Structure formats: C-alpha cells, structure tokens
Amino acid sequence: MPSERVTLQELVENGHLDTVPDDYLVSEQDRVKFEDYSCDARELPVIDMVGVEGERRDLVVQQIRSVCEEWGFFQVKNHGVSLPLMKRMQQEIREFFDLPYEEKNKIRARFDGHVLPDEGYSDRFGLKEGSANWSDRLRLYTLPASSRRYELWPKHSPSFRETLEEYCEEQDKLMSRISELISEGLGLETSYLNDYFAGKYQQQLQVNYYPPCPQPDVTMGLRKHSDNNLLTLILQDSTPGLQVKKDGQWITVKPMEDWFVVNVGDQIEILSNGRYTSAEHRAFVSSKPRMSIATFSMPSNETVVGPILELLGTEEQPKYRAISFSEFKDSFYYTGWATAPTGKGHLKHLLISQD
Template sequence: MAPYAHNAVDLAAVLSNTDTTMRNASLLNALASKSQPLPPIFVEAEDQRPVLNLDVPESLAIPVVDMSRLSSPDPADRRALVTDIATACAQFGFFQVVHHGVDPALIQRCETEAHKMFELPLDVKERVHRPPQTSFGYGANTWVNQSVMHWAESFHMQLHPKSNIREFSGKLFAESDPTRFSSTVEEYMGQIEKLARELLELLTEGLGLEKDRFKHYVENERMMSMRFNLYPPCPQPELAIGLRAHTDPHLLTILHQDEVAGLQVFIDEQWVTVKPRPDCFVVNVGDLFQVLSNTRYKSVLHRAAVNGSSKRLSLACFLNPPLSATVEAPLELITAESPQVYRPFTWGEYLSNAYKFHPANGGERHERFFLER
C-alpha cells in the first residue's frame, strides 16, 4: 500500500469541511473504535512510523538537571547549573528538570481536570471547538500540509496576554462547578510561568549574556498558553502516530508527561524515547530561542508515539514574546566565526508561517527567515 496515495484525498476532505462538529465526531468515532483495520486517514507513511523503545543508550539520554541548586549559597552551584543546561540545549535541544518548585499535588490536580475535560461528551466539548485556522479550543491537531491525521485529541488555552480559560471552563462545566477547572489550570500555568522565567535567565546566562537580556520578551503582552494532549489506545499503534515530527516555533516549551511513554526526540540521526519521570518537567528550546542564540541552542525535531493498551496525557506549556516583538540575535553572539544566521522578524510574522510548512519536510519554516547574504 502507498501510504500517501489515499490519505491526501481523505484528509483534504476532512480539512475542507468547516463543520467542526462533524470533523471532531469523525475523529472521536475512530479514536473510540477498537476495530481493525485502522482507518486509512490515520495510517502514517512507513518510514515515519514510531517504534517505542525504552532501551536508550546513556549517551543519548536527555539530561536531568537539579533546579534546587538555584537556592545554594555557593555561586559555583549556579554556574554549574547554567553550564549543564547550556550544554544540553546545544547538544540535544532538550533537558529535564527535577526539584523544579512546582507543587506535585497541583500537577496531579491539573492532570485530573484534563482527564475530566476529555471524558466529557462530544457535544459538550464542542462548546469550545477550535474553528479552522485558529489556535485555541478543542479539536484535532492538524497542519496545512500534513497527509495523515494524528491519533490524538487536544485542547489549547491561553493565559496571557488575555486569558480564555474561565470562558472555556464556563462552557465546559456549566452544569457543575466551572471554577474548579479554571482555578486549577490558572494556578498550574502560573507556577509553570515562574519556572519558565527562571529557565530563561539560566539559558541566557549560558550564552554569556546578562541574565535579564531577554527579559523584555516575557513582560507586557507576553504570550503564555497550554495544550492538553490525550493519546487514546490505538488498535494498530504500529501504523499510527500521535503527533508528527516537528519543531516548536516557540521560545520555550515546558511539558509534563504522565507515566506512559510516547515522547521521542531526534538525536544523532535516530529517534530516542524520553523515559517518563513524573517528578520531572521536559524542557525544550523552540525556534525563537534558536534564533536568539544564533543557533548555539538547537530547536530539534520531536514527535509522539501511541500504544495499544494505555491512554497517555501530556500537558505542554508554551512561553512566547508579544506578537509585535522583534526577534534577533544580540550583536555579542555574532562574530566572524559565527555570522548572523537569521534576519530580524516579529513573532507574529513567524507564527503566521509556523504551521504552514511542515518542519520535518525540507526545513521550509527556518529557510524563509535566513539572512540573505
């Protein structure tokens, strides 16, 4: 079977259907079905199908760094933490943080609320449907040029610059207590933002800059959002994918995954599964930080695999500058040996292109912003 021969036509029909309720119903019917074979629209190309392998060589394991060193009275501990994080971002683009200061009970509460949200009937979830060509609400993750559907549901919310969390919560839980969901999510995102600001300072120091050099990107009109991702058990997981290979366009991504494996990172020309650690957050550099670092930090490909027995939940938070902010590497990072790679652009300009060009397919996203020499 040629995996793309039929899927492109099927997917085009799905994406062109502006009846979001019908689209999501079709998706959920497939996700809930235990029958085989897998509907063709979910069959991934053979060379793109993930294999979940937890036997990771030590040299390719995503580093775990201890954030408790920030409270050490010894300045050498902070310098060592900066070095560890900078090294990880230069080599892997990813690292994990433990002793991060986010309340474990709050993480569990947020996961509980996410599961409750996904367990709502479709007609209730459709109250917050994500219309085509928009970012926030409930629905399937779809990119313009993808040729298969992801085996997943998602729900995307924004805390800054203007929160839509209470509005969404009021629609979803109108018959119960909407404040429980909204207050939990807002508290969780608030703690994640605090962690993100600490990491931003450490990453900035790792470039040899003053820790506040990029602070203006996360002040007034900053953007902070979160996406719940639910990957149900799949009847033929060897044929499907939860989320296709991509880089994040953002400044920073901070993700919490539950105890079910699924996240994979492309390292040294191979896919490496990140072993779940509920006590950790997984942090990755986005495209914007790769630009700000003049490519010293790497925004790397990652994806989500699915399995046949367990559902998997991840909570992904994204930190970004205001849409009007100009993104450009500082002059200190531009030398004869490391010339400027990208032209200046606004986050709004980059975001408008980010999901039009699949980053695993020829690098169109980055190439459009290279500096012409």
Template sequence: MATTFDNTTPTSYNRMKEVKEFDESKMGVKGLSDSGITSIPRFFVQPPELLSDLKRPSSKSSRYGIPVIDLSSMDSSPLRRQKIMEQVKEAASTFGFFQVINHGVAISVMDETIAAIKAFHEQPHDVKSRYYKRDEMKGVMFASNIDLYRSKAAAWHDSLSAWMAPEPPCTEEIPEVCRKEVVAWETHVTAVAEKVMELLSEGLGLEKDKFKELSFLGNRVFAGNYYPYCPQPDLTVGIVPHTDPGMVTVLLQNGVEGLQMKHGEEWVDVKPLHGGLIINMGDFLQIVSNGEYKSIQHRVLANSSKEPRISIVMFFNLAIWKGSGYYGPLPELLSPEKPAIYRDFTVQEFSDNFYNKGLDSKSLIDKIKI
C-alpha cells in the same frame, strides 16, 4: 448519529470529504477509539517514509533519555547557580531537551493538573463538543489536530488549547471541569520557565533578566493533549516529527510513554519521570541565540496502551516585536569571529510559516539561514 469512514478501494476514497466529516462530527480520536474500531480511517495513515523508522530505540543518553537537571537550592550560592547554569547550557546546546526536577511545583499540583485534563477529554460527547472549534489564534479551543486540514495525514490525538497571554481568555471560557487547574498551572509553569530562561540567558553571557525584558515569555499557549488507545499504532503517530516554533516549551506528562526526540540520527525515548518537567528549545530561541541553543525534532508515537497518554504543554514565545518589526540573532551575541548565521525575519514570516502548513521541522530556520 454515527459517522463511518471508508477503508475500501482507493478509487472510492475522498480524503477531504472524510476529514470534513470527522471534523464536523466533533468526536475526536477518542470518539473513534471508544467506538471500538479495529482499523483507523485512511486519512490517519502516515506516509511510508515516516512509518519506516517508528521502531522504539533504546535510550543511551541516560536513564530517562535526556539530561535530568536538579534545580534545588539554585540560588543558595553563586557556585551552585553557576553549576546548574552550565548544565542547562550544555543540555540546550547539545540535546535541545532536558528534564528538571525540584523545580518548585508540588507533585500534587502536577497530578491534579493531569487528572483535570484527563477529566475534560473523558466527558460525554455532548458536553465536550460544545468547545470544539477551529480558531487557532485566540481564546479556548478543543479540536483534533490543529493542522487537520493542512497536514498530509492526521495524527492520533485530541487537544484542548488556550491562549493564556498576552490576551488571556475570559475565565468562563475555560471548561469548568479543568478551569481551576489550567489557570493555576499557568502561574506555576511560568515561574519554572522564568528560572530556566534566566539560566539560558546567563549561559549566553547575558544578564539573567535579558530574555524577560525582551518579552520572550510574554506569549503563552496552553495545550492539554489526550492520546487514546490506537488499534493500529504501526500505521500512524500521536504527533508527527516537528520542532516547536517559539522560545521554550515546558511539558508535563503522565506515566504513559510515547514522546521521542532526535539525537544525532537516533530517536531517543523521553521516559516519564514522576515529578519532572521536560524543557525543549524552540526555533525562535535557536535563531536569537545565533545557533548556540538547538531546536530539536521530536514526535509522539501512537498510543498502543489501553491507558491514555496525557501531556500538558505550555508554549512560550515572544510577545513584543522590535520597533523595526524584525527579529534575528541578538546583536550582543555577534562579532567578527561569530557573525550572524540567520537573517532577520518579520512577524508575518514567522506566523505564515507555522499557520499555513502542517507541523514540520525547522522550515523557518532553513529559510532564513545565511
């Protein structure tokens, strides 16, 4: 049964009713896009203050908008590793974003993973909707906007997500059309993240395995995002400006542009680089590094292209909390000259800050800053 959405006068508009109807239709934004609508439902229209700076800027930092770091021959010599570590540290401390190439994952594997997620999202509604649900804390979930009921306005994307560790789903829970690729991707992308986290640890003067020992990669969430054509891309976004809450995020994207990160006061395009993987720092890493590494705002513009934008994301976060139940800046990084700039916080504070509201920017960091 077709679902229609009211775009008439404000007096007749019931936002929560329309959000609920959209959610229960399980059609996602792809379903809306495929229906041939020429105007988006009102609950997707973003507030004026967000829309006012959606101009696409010119990338001044580099050809791809962020530093590109070549990981080839990383361990061929101590000098080579030192050079790469310094590049990673500089990028994480200034941009909070960088792109890695020659990272050990074959381009064919990356292309197959993108194709598999695209195939999932382009299945018939009756097949895909079987996976549609809202259970953000475990298993496998297909939905549009994880924060649909918490956000001020919805964003123009759908997502297939899976909690891969520390408690992975039954393999059969992952849709068959992309099952093999999702399982394989976790292995490939975790190997890349381990390399990067070693370099980030060394950049702080710690042992290379310190972050791994602290289980900083032990919690892993996969997301396969789909951004279909939007008929009014000037009225909404693909994802609102936000920072990631965890340690690091590793992103693979297809050739359709849209990702932007904030550098100073300017939004910079993070242009697709075939064969590249984008790494960005999360709030948790900014805190434990005592502000050395920066978690930076980023967003995705609504897709004005007829070709869908696909992004494959793996979020890495802490799996095992300290015995005291608190986390904060690592003691090894503190001294009288460099005191803690953040207080310790609990797992409950961390969880509540993310799951009790819509996506936003550095709200936990702001709350615990000393």
C-alpha cells in the same frame, strides 16, 4: 474538514476500530520502528534545580548551556512546582476528556480549512495536506490574563479555572528561572531574555490526548517537528510516547511524575544565532491512552525576533533574518507543519546567505 466531524476519541470509543483509518496513516519512512521504541530513555539529560539560587548556580548554568547546545531537550527536577498541583492539573484534564462528546463540543475549535485553530477543543492538527495525528487536543491562552477567553475554558468542574490559573502562574515562574539560566549561559545579563520579552510575551497551554490505537505501527501521535516558540514545558503521564532526535537516533523520554521536560524552541535558536538548538521531537502511540500537558512560552505576535546583537563578534554575521512571531507562525504552519512532516525545514526560510 467539516466542523461537525466527531473527534478521534469518540471515533475510537464508539466505533470499535480494528484498523487505522486512511486519514491517519503515515508513510513507511515516518513510521516508528521497533528499534526506536527500545532506545535508552536515561540518555536524556536531567538538570537538578536544587540550590540554583545559591552555590550550585554556576554548575547548573554550565549544564544548561551544554544541553541547549547539544540537545535542545532536557528534563528538570526539584523545579519548585508542587507535585500536588501537577496532579490536580492532570486530574482536571482527565475529567474533561472523560466528558461526553456533546459537553466537550461546546468549546470546539472551528477548523478553517488549512491551519490549526488557536484555541478550543479539536481533533486533527489543522492539516492542509497529509495524514492527521492520532490525537485530540485542548488549547487555551493563559497569559497575560487579558488574553484568556474564558468562554473556551472547560466548565465541567468548579475548580478547573482556579487550578489552571495557579498552574500557569507557576509555569511562568519556572519559565522565568530557566530563561535566566539560559541568558547567563549565553554570557548575557541574568535578566536579559526576561527583559527582552517584558510586555511582549504570551503563554499557551496545549493538552494532547492520544487515544488507544489498534495499529500503533502505521500512524503517529505527533509527527516530527521542532516547536516554533521560546520554551516548552511538558508534563507527561505514566505512558511513554515522547521522543527526541539526537545524532540521528530517536530517544524515548522516560515519564517521571514530578519532573518536567523542557524543550528549547525555534525562537531561542534564532536569538542565540544558532548557538542553542531547537530539537526535533515526535510522539508515538500504543494500545494504551496517553496524555501530555504542554505549556508554551511565546513572543507576542507583533514582536520581531532576530539574533541578539550582543552575541555577535566582530567577524560573526547573523545567520537568521529578523522576523515577527506572527510571520514566523505563518511560515511554520503554511509551509511546514500544515503541508508535510518537514522537521525543522521551516527554519531554512530564515537563513541568510553567508556568501
């Protein structure tokens, strides 16, 4: 795809589309059916973090363990991140996507032909083959501070940088607290996961903007996949669209303005030797615009991740081979995401034969 291609938002706003272009059509089997929209959003587990440093801790650890084993997806409330900060972050992002194309294009990610660019503003999710997602996105490294490329950060607002830096620090604190609960749920020391990735950790912000769609039933905002990282925190706007797969059924996540969606990533599944599961999820689109802000917690590229030895009993063998996060991402994008909607198929490459 040529780098000068206009983004989907501009295509929609300036082209007055009546139909979805061929580039964005998905196969019949991957389309959202009517019954998929009507799933009960209240089924997704909700974890109340109030009192987690006190008398409710054992209960919350038990709840975290249960949802990580059975779902890999849940929502958290009373999490410690202030609602005013969450709203400021959303407002800054909305203002960026409302800018003229020429302004947004100043931080345009350059597509290399087959894989998702790591940073900047772009449209297609770097697909090598297959249909594109009905979305534009902004992706920025936020932690450690040394990884920030400020030349790719939006400059439309003098407060954007300050807001994002405060937001990502609060996200990091919440990620750390959730990692402690996950560690305890696995029977490990409270600080195990945080210590494991001390100095070997990175954080990335990804905003997905889904423009209004003239034919929502023939395309997808984000096709089914599991996240390749450790944990994801998702801040949704008020328009539904996020779905998680549970027992073969797609469940729509009800947006709540002061809650975060927590997504267990592939690295946690590997570390726990399959005790905890990463969840397939996707996003559908509608006639309304939608925006979500995802914060990814990831190992540094050179960090090797494999099953935690302390979790393996005398007769339990590792289910996954150890692999660097850089190598894992290559497998994720080149053999999975970038070629076909495989869900969690990329994890099969890491399975160790138990014969």
